[in-house]
Amino acid sequence: MILITGANGKTGRAVIKALLSKGERIRALVRRTEQIEDIKSLGEMEVVTGDMLDQKAVNEALVGIRAVYHICSAMNPDEVQIGQIIIQAARLAEVEHFVFHSVIHPVIQEMPHHQKKLMVEELLVNSDIPYTIIQPGVFMQNILESWKMLSEKGIFQQKYFTTQETRICMIDLEDLAEAAAIILTHPGHTWASYELSGPENLSLSDMLAAMEHHFGHEIKVETPQDEMFAAQLKKRGSGDYQINTILKMFQHYNEHGSIGNSNVLTWILGRKPNDFSSFIHRTLRL
Template identity: 70%
Template sequence: MILVTGANGKTGQAIIRNLLSKGEKVRAFVHKAEHIQALKSLGVQEALAGDMMDQAAVNEAFKGIRAAYHICSAVNPDEVQIGQIAINAARSAQIEHFVYHSVLHSVLQDLPHHQKKLMVEEIVVNAGIPYTIIQPAILMQNILEGWKLLSGEGIFEQRFFTSKETRICMVDLEDLAEAASIILTKPGHTGATYELCGPENLSLADMLAAFKQNFGREVKAQTTPDELWAAQLKKHGVGDYQINTLLTMFHHYNEHGFAGNLNVLTWILGRRPNNFASFIQRTMQSKR
């Protein structure tokens, strides 16, 4: 059986679906019991709820499993402690394979969430357990949060591009999930750190061209000022750490870009990863 932590998020659910499609048995670990039924409906054999900061609860989740894919919630200020607790549980349970979901270019130490993920990577490497570290690029699926505005009014609400020179690497979550399931179920991946990137380093012009190609009309980019954007998040209960961390990330990516290389993902998948235009086309078809 394979454990997926942080299983209720879009990444966890995508990996679970891919594992189930391969006939694997999956145990899901989530923070809230109210999410269990939705995961059961996906087909997971077991689902547990608990606090990732509770060593006893995490130990229970790791009991009797073969491998684990560990995802911490996005920009979590406790990610290092959570990672240590998960690794403690993996070591205690003597699992065969621990896969950690990190971030592309975790070496960027001026970004708080990159810094924390690099610290967890160090704990993983030093833990004396069979491991793989996954470093994914930005998910293409992140744009779906503004899909209604994009598809309905032709406005692309974005925060990554403030200059024509900025280029960002994005990866299709479906490709990431397929790669994760291969890594979890096929031999030969322990001890590796993999950068998982899509086939393009996209400029804003590239993305707008892909929208025009699929929507058949011009799309305009729009960026909400930082202060207004932060105020909107605060209204939804997002904390200062998360907001400041995300703003720091946006500013860094705007200034330096966030580029990657497709070779590793191509090798793992045995095919070229999906590009952004094909992702938009697939999304439009699924929403008809």
Template identity: 30%
Template structure:
């Protein structure tokens, strides 16, 4: 049995599907009944519903599992108590290996999310428990949050279009993780950067322009708008102006839908205040400094192929989203 925490997340869902497709029993850990229904559809053999900060939830997740894939949601600020409980409970529950979902460049200690991952990595290393650490770059899928805006011809995001971002396809992360979980022993004690390419958002917008068939312009939204929506107002004119120039009257319905989705990205309004501040600080850092990729040779070696390019990701995602829209219109 392989346990997957945060099984309703972007990587978690794909990971459950990957393992299920290879006839591996999966115990999925999710936070509510709605997510439980989703992960059962994805193929989870067993489901644990609860909060990862609860020892009871963690104990239920570990019992009888041989391998654990642990990923904590971004809104959990203090990950140390979770990892400490895992380390204490793993030996008694028979878990033989932990695959820990970290982040690229955890040594960026000025960023809470990165620092917490570095602390967790250190605890796991010192524990002596067989562990593999995965450090994924910024997800390509993060920009699908502005999908409606992309169709209008703009790519707004709280990071400068000039900042260089290392990116990776979530599907590639899940594929690499599944391979390690099924046969973890050769990966014991290893730390893997999972990065595909470095791009500015101007370069991403050029790719989306080719894929969507209309000009797409990258626009900077102030990172401060993540905690104060009024700070977004100066960017609105730019967003609307570029959209109208790109897709004319067709832009308005996409702009309206995009604005509705942007009113609560990632359900951030329901995050604790310290998690929202930490996320804003992280985006502010990326805005000014970008987020370089890690070792670009690692992911191809794990996958046994070239990773998904940004254009391949954009074309696949466009086809999937259009298919979903057509199905909902029937």
């Protein structure tokens, strides 16, 4: 049986669907009981509830588990402590394979969430548990947060790009989930760290060209100021740590971009990863 932590997020749900398509037995760990029915709508699986800061609850979630795919919620200030707890539980349960969902370029320490993920990577490497560390780039699906305005008004709201030089290597979440399922169900992937990126290092003009091709009209760009963006995040319930971390992330992207290479993902999938244009085309057909 495979345990997925952070199971009700978009990444957890995608990985679960990919594993279920392979006939794998899944245990999903969610935080609240009201999330159980929603996650069960994905298919047949066991669902347990618990706070990942609760060692006892995490220990119980790991009982009888062969492999773990560990996802911590985005920009979580307690990520390192959560990592310590679940690694301890995995050691106690004698888990055969621990896959950690990290981030591309965790060595970039000016982004606090990268710093925390690198610390968890170190804990895992030193744990003696057979591991795989997955370091994915920015998800193409992140633009879906502004999809309503994009599809209804032709406006792309974004914070990634402020100059023509900025380039971002995005990965389709469906490709990430397929790769994760392969890593969890095929031998030969332990004791490895994989940087997973899509096939393009995209500029804003590249993204707009793909959008305009599939939408059939001009797309305008809006880049909210930090103060307005922070207020929107606060309204959605984000705390100060999350807001400050997200702003630092976008500042870094604007100054340096986030460049990646798709060779590793291509090797794992056995095919070329999906490009941004195919993602837009697929999303419009949904």
